Amino acid sequence: MENAEEKTQMPPPNCGNIITVLSIDGGGIRGIIPGVILEYLESQLQELDGENARIADYFDVIAGTSTGGLITAMLASPNQDKRPLYAAKDIVPFYLEHSPKIFPQIGGPFAGLISAAKALAGPKYDGKYLNNLVKGILGDTKLNQTLTNVVIPTFDIKLLQPTIFSTYEVPNNPNLDALVSDICISTSAAPTYFPAYYFKTTDSQGNEREYNLIDGGVSSNNPTLIALGQVVKQIIKGNPDFHPLKPTNSDRFLVISLGTGTAQNSKKYTAPMAAKWGIFGWLYNGGHTPLLEAFNQGSADMVDLHSNVAFQALHSEDYYLRIQDDTLTGVVSSVDVSTKENMNNLKKVGEGLLQKPACRVNLNTGAYEPLDHSNMEALKRFAKLLSDEKKLRDSKSKNKTGSE
Numbered sequence: 001m002e003n004a005e006e007k008t009q010m011p012p013p014n015c016g017n018i019i020t021v022l023s024i025d026g027g028g029i030r031g032i033i034p035g036v037i038l039e040y041l042e043s044q045l046q047e048l049d050g051e052n053a054r055i056a057d058y059f060d061v062i063a064g065t066s067t068g069g070l071i072t073a074m075l076a077s078p079n080q081d082k083r084p085l086y087a088a089k090d091i092v093p094f095y096l097e098h099s100p101k102i103f104p105q106i107g108g109p110f111a112g113l114i115s116a117a118k119a120l121a122g123p124k125y126d127g128k129y130l131n132n133l134v135k136g137i138l139g140d141t142k143l144n145q146t147l148t149n150v151v152i153p154t155f156d157i158k159l160l161q162p163t164i165f166s167t168y169e170v171p172n173n174p175n176l177d178a179l180v181s182d183i184c185i186s187t188s189a190a191p192t193y194f195p196a197y198y199f200k201t202t203d204s205q206g207n208e209r210e211y212n213l214i215d216g217g218v219s220s221n222n223p224t225l226i227a228l229g230q231v232v233k234q235i236i237k238g239n240p241d242f243h244p245l246k247p248t249n250s251d252r253f254l255v256i257s258l259g260t261g262t263a264q265n266s267k268k269y270t271a272p273m274a275a276k277w278g279i280f281g282w283l284y285n286g287g288h289t290p291l292l293e294a295f296n297q298g299s300a301d302m303v304d305l306h307s308n309v310a311f312q313a314l315h316s317e318d319y320y321l322r323i324q325d326d327t328l329t330g331v332v333s334s335v336d337v338s339t340k341e342n343m344n345n346l347k348k349v350g351e352g353l354l355q356k357p358a359c360r361v362n363l364n365t366g367a368y369e370p371l372d373h374s375n376m377e378a379l380k381r382f383a384k385l386l387s388d389e390k391k392l393r394d395s396k397s398k399n400k401t402g403s404e
Helices: 004-009 028-049 067-076 088-102 111-121 128-138 180-187 224-237 279-283 290-313 340-355 375-403
Strands: 019-024 061-064 149-156 161-166 197-202 208-215 253-258 320-323 357-361 368-374
Touching: 019 067, 019 224, 028 067, 028 088, 028 253, 028 340, 028 375, 061 067, 061 224, 067 088, 067 128, 067 149, 067 180, 088 128, 088 340, 128 180, 149 180, 149 224, 161 224, 180 197, 180 208, 224 253, 224 290, 253 290, 253 375, 279 290, 290 320, 290 357, 320 357, 320 375, 340 375, 357 375, 368 375
Parallel strands: 019 061, 019 253, 061 149, 253 320
Antiparallel strands: 149 161, 149 208, 197 208, 357 368
């Protein structure tokens, strides 16, 4: 006889009806951490479905902010064979190769003073290498050409409001069908680190729209809820991709949300320290940007909390997985230190995170509590759910084609 506890832990999935979502936080060079996690997830999918399996084959929507937006584009943009430009195993090597040129380091005994002076004079980095790299990789690929739906947040400083680039919105708003390269550069334009980014789009009727954009992390460093909101809007509109789901079928989401790590809470900044800061102190403190970090980490944690509330209320908490490390300290918690040592340490953080217990928010205390299995084990289980869902969809598609 089956163990009753095991039966309640993972209810049978609504195969063929669940909506699969992957979300990746912003975090600069710390994108190496979700890169490690994604490599493991894709390896599990390949064990089940063969070496050609790719992340984009399994998710209805991939959402990413800032560095997460770049990873999203790498996973979902097509190559000449209409397959993903990058496998998940290529993400970390990409960061190791290009980060030192995206974030060139200042050496010598006066490095801190020089960095502080640059912070006063303008962006810390000119962004030229990143811009040319992204444009060279993504070429003329537009938003509507991605292999699965993508959602990438930015923030328009002229309109003072978020601008969400979503493949779902393109049919009703053709001016959102921008080059994926322009979208990636925009969502990565973190204030004080990179210049704001300007571009225009023109639709088939000749209507122009201009964009004045900065990092999407200003409003949504964790884009999970934005992705879910985009899907719910499509269900309300009657998008046939989600038939026969209804807006009330919110329990049929499967979500994997990947963080890029945050600094350990204790003793990083204190109220007595911050009480003495002026504009400069909030924008630059020991190589960090406290104001930006507060926005990014605060918004990401709130999204995770609300997501946990929603999934637990629907008794579908086993279909929501958040993988995050909030114990980073020192240099490894920075977003732009691209030394070989730090990048290797970030890779080790990702590898260690796989071994750590999966966690879930206790809604009564707000504290994260470990579960009885590791993140690695959780990803194996999610890979099986994703594989089963894809196989059922493929079977339904073949049967439909055969009947026609």
